[in-house]
Amino acid sequence: xxxxxxxxxxxxxxxxxxxxxxxxxxxxxxxxxxxxxxxxxxxxxxxxxxxxxxxxxxxxxxxxxxxxxxxxxxxxxxxxxxxxxxxxxxxxxxxxxxxxxxxxxxxxxxx
Amino acid sequence: xxxxxxxxxxxxxxxxxxxxxxxxxxxxxxxxxxxxxxxxxxxxxxxxxxxxxxxxxxxxxxxxxxxxxxxxxxxxxxxxxxxxxxxxxxxxxxxxxxxxxxxxxxxxxxxx
Numbered sequence: 277x278x279x280x281x282x283x284x285x286x287x288x289x290x291x292x293x294x295x296x297x298x299x300x301x302x303x304x305x306x307x308x309x310x311x312x313x314x315x316x317x318x319x320x321x322x323x324x325x326x327x328x329x330x331x332x333x334x335x336x337x338x339x340x341x342x343x344x345x346x347x348x349x350x351x352x353x354x355x356x357x358x359x360x361x362x363x364x365x366x367x368x369x370x371x372x373x374x375x376x377x378x379x380x381x382x383x384x385x386x387x
Numbered sequence: 388x389x390x391x392x393x394x395x396x397x398x399x400x401x402x403x404x405x406x407x408x409x410x411x412x413x414x415x416x417x418x419x420x421x422x423x424x425x426x427x428x429x430x431x432x433x434x435x436x437x438x439x440x441x442x443x444x445x446x447x448x449x450x451x452x453x454x455x456x457x458x459x460x461x462x463x464x465x466x467x468x469x470x471x472x473x474x475x476x477x478x479x480x481x482x483x484x485x486x487x488x489x490x491x492x493x494x495x496x497x498x499x
Contacts (some may be wrong), residue, residue: 319490373435373443
């Protein structure tokens with residue numbers, strides 16, 4: 277079972293910031309939070325990951341709460357091409373190699 | 388830098404046949420992972436190879452098998468194909484175990 281909980285779907289207006297929440301209340305101290313997205317029938321695309329500090333790259337920002345029980349992925353200026361399923365994944369313990377994908381959040385960016 | 392590549396893009400087989408799917412990792416990556424995404428279902432972990440050895444296996448029957456070659460490329464073999472094996476098969480690679488996984492475009496397998 278996935279260790280994360282995400283809303284099933286969200287809408288965002290083009291050009292506005294998209295804020296995608298994720299709850300991971302059972303996260304362990306050495307587990308990372310990863311975000312991927314999957315555009316229809318393509319391979320998942322890595323977006324960003326973090327341990328406890330906020331992270332930013334050219335695609336997005338990741339805000340992790342101080343207690344690490346939740347996080348938010350921020351797409352600062354959403355475009356129509358950002359329409360996708362976004363997956364929040366917690367991983368790192370046991371070195372199993374396995375990413376557990378939940379249902380993710382379907383983000384629909386509207387013009 | 389080239390990403391993860393997979394071949395073929397599409398594969399059509401009939402029940403009972405065998406399918407072979409191929410994956411080339413990003414240059415320098417030693418770990419290769421396989422996932423299955425059946426229609427309407429989530430991604431399910433299949434196999435993990437590192438340095439030529441199978442390191443972990445998901446909850447799939449033994450007719451799903453694979454191997455990793457000395458150049459770190461990998462093959463996924465599915466024997467005795469069943470209709471429910473129809474899915475998108477995704478390969479990912481990472482620089483080292485537990486590092487970020489980067490996915491390929493997938494192979495769409497259709498079993499008739």
